[in-house]
Amino acid sequence: MEQLFGERNYGILSQSQVRRAIARNNANAMADLPGILSAFRLSTRPAYDEEVVQRIAEFQQNFYRRESAGTPDGIVGPNTRRLIESYYRRVDPGEVDATVLWPPAGASIDQQYDHYARLATLFGNAPTKGQPLVIGIRGVMEFAGATHEVKDINAYDDTYVMILHADDGKGVWTFAGATHAYQATSGFSPNADGRGGGDVGSLRPTHDGQSYTLEHRGNYHGRQSLGIRSDPTQWGASKTPGWWNLGTVPVDRDTNHDRIISDAEATASRQRRTTGRGGRDATRQIYNGVGDYSTVTWWHPGFTETKDTGDRFASIGCLTAREEDVDNVIAIMRQTGQNARMIIIEAEEAVRRLTAASGGGARSGTSTGGGQ
DSSP states (O other): OOOSSSSOOOSSSOOHHHHHHHHHHHHHHHHHHHHHHHHOOOOOOOOHHHHHHHHHHHHHTTTTTTTTOOOOOSSOOOOHHHHHIIIIIOTTTOBBBBBGGSTTTTTTTHHHHHHHHHHHHHTOOOOTTTEEEEEEETTTTTTTTTOOOOSSSSSOOEEEEEEEETTTTTEEEEEEEEEOOOOSOOTTSTTTTSSSOOEEEEOOOOOOTEEEEEEEEEEOOOOOOEEOOGGGGGGGSSOOOOTTOOOEEEEEOOSSSSSSOOOOHHHHHHOOOOOSSEETTTTTTEEEETEESSSSEEEEEOOOOTTTSSBBBBOOOOOOOHHHHHHHHHHHHHHHHOEEEEEEEEHHHHHHHHHHTOOOOOOOOOOOOOOO
16 A cells, blocks of 8 residues: 555755755745644654755645746745745635645544545545545645635646555545646637637536546556546436547536636536537537536646647646646556546535534634644
8 A cells, every 4th residue: 555655756846956945945934934834734843854845846836837936946935925825824705714624634544544535425425445536626725724716727726635445454645736727718618608719617526426437548648647437417417328438527617718617607507408419519518417518528737747749738627737646546546456436526515514514614714723
């Protein structure tokens, strides 16, 4: 099990960059160190070291190519400080305290597994022994103290958790990624509402008993990738037609192209219908019962990686993460000989269910001590 669920080490910074970041942070950002250790769940230490600055660089890379973050350098400057404060140390109006989503700091692997297995079970997807289960939590960063608004931008600002109960023990792997698209509109997306422009979509979140299946599909632009399989009858269709292939999935679409899928847009996506033959409009990608759907939807490396064409990866609906994490999911599936089951859950709904199961009430718009 330890071979499957190893320590994460992206090695974003070179050794010269590490030395520079340590020196700069120890000189200028010692006051930030306790909060950073708490946010990233690192052990207490008297000063910055390589592990800490590499984790800071990893956090910065989650927002790579966004003007507010700049290039990952492991240095705690004003932008990095603001982002850490925003995602980990504060619950702003409209956000929800997310601390209930995470197992306690220092929890054993068995305790972590049991926590996430309970979360999946609350969504009708109790883990099956021997089969990997991936939980995509949309709208919250890994161990963050608060949820955030989901936007279609270049950011690994969602959380993935992969759990497995095998004969030799339990494993838990958490990592950052995106369960949402990156773009506001695309010529490759259908005009679902008929009002003009390509309507980018995001994989529809799962609720009671709904799930997806991940299958290794080989290379995508020179990188390993996963195909996503869905059962349309779980989403309201009367049957599974022959054209519903690997990569065909239900989605919710951003029809006003503001990078946010509102509740009204999600509802419209799920209720959209057609008079087309067989209850399908292939051009607008509508299937009666399901509503909006997407084809050729994969889980592939994201904007931090380069295609074999030399361009950066983009997404108009595919799931994305760092290449190392996509490769690790595939490696675990290969070792178990099983396709992984996957659920995509909304962070605020997950908070509500966990809180209700514990007999409490979800908090919003209040201060927090971070994801602990």
